[in-house]
Each structure stands twice: as structure tokens, then as C-alpha cells.
Amino acid sequence: MCRNIKTLFNFDPPATEDEIHAASLQFVRKLSGFHTPSKANEEAFNQAVQEVAVVAKNLLNSLVSNAEPRNxxxxxxxxxxxxxxRFGTNGQTE
Structure with a gap:
């Protein structure tokens, strides 16, 4: 599941809110073990996703790099x- 979390730092253009949210969602899914939480855990799950997204955005905004932004x-x-x-395919569907 964590393989789906993509590197978001040092890209041009910078990571979008949707990309940060998607990475946060994957992280909380991994930690909780839930793909979709039960109704009893839904509020805590969604709150965690929002809090992780805020922290992730703050992190991305705070980091500096001397390297050229990636394309x-x-x-x-x-x-x-x-x-x-690795898999013997070009990753494209026909």
C-alpha cells in the first residue's frame, strides 16, 4: 500500500492539494489497516487524514533543495x- 505514496518534494509545478491528500490517505490507511473505516471509526480516520495532510503540506513548504526541480x-x-x-512490459495497456 505504501508503494502508492509518491514523492512530492521538489517538482515543478509543486505538489497539488489533491496529491498531498492522496498521499495522506494512503499513509493513514497503512497505519490503521483500514481501506475504508467503519462508521464508528470514520470520524477519527478522516480527522487523521486531514491532520496528516496539513503536516505534509507544512513539511513540503519548509524543505529546501539545491537540486533542479524534477519534471x-x-x-x-x-x-x-x-x-x-522489472516486469517485462512497457506499462501501457493495449
Missing amino acids: RETEIERAQARNAK
Whole structure:
């Protein structure tokens, strides 16, 4: 499940609110063991996602790097090349 959490720092353009929320949701899912919480745990689960998203956004805004910002398209191409090497496919569906 945590493999779905993508690196969000040092990209141009910066990470969006949706990307930060998605990573926060995956993190809370991993910690809690719930993909979808029960009604009894829903409020605590959603609160945790919101709090993690705030902390993640603060972290991303606080970090500095001397490296050039990464390009999303280039990173996607690299990931597809790694997948092709690992799984013997180009990652595209026909």
C-alpha cells in the first residue's frame, strides 16, 4: 500500500492539494489497516487524514533543495522504464 505514496518534494509545478491528500490517505490507511473505516471509526480516520495532510503540506513548504526541480513527465518515463525492466512490459495497456 505504501508503494502508492509518491514523492512530492521538489517538482515543478509543486505538489497539488489533491496529491498531498492522496498521499495522506494512503499513509493513514497503512497505519490503521483500514481501506475504508467503519462508521464508528470514520470520524477519527478522516480527522487523521486531514491532520496528516496539513503536516505534509507544512513539511513540503519548509524543505529546501539545491537540486533542479524534477519534471513529472520525465519521472513517469523513468518509472515506466523500471517497470518494463522489472516486469517485462512497457506499462501501457493495449
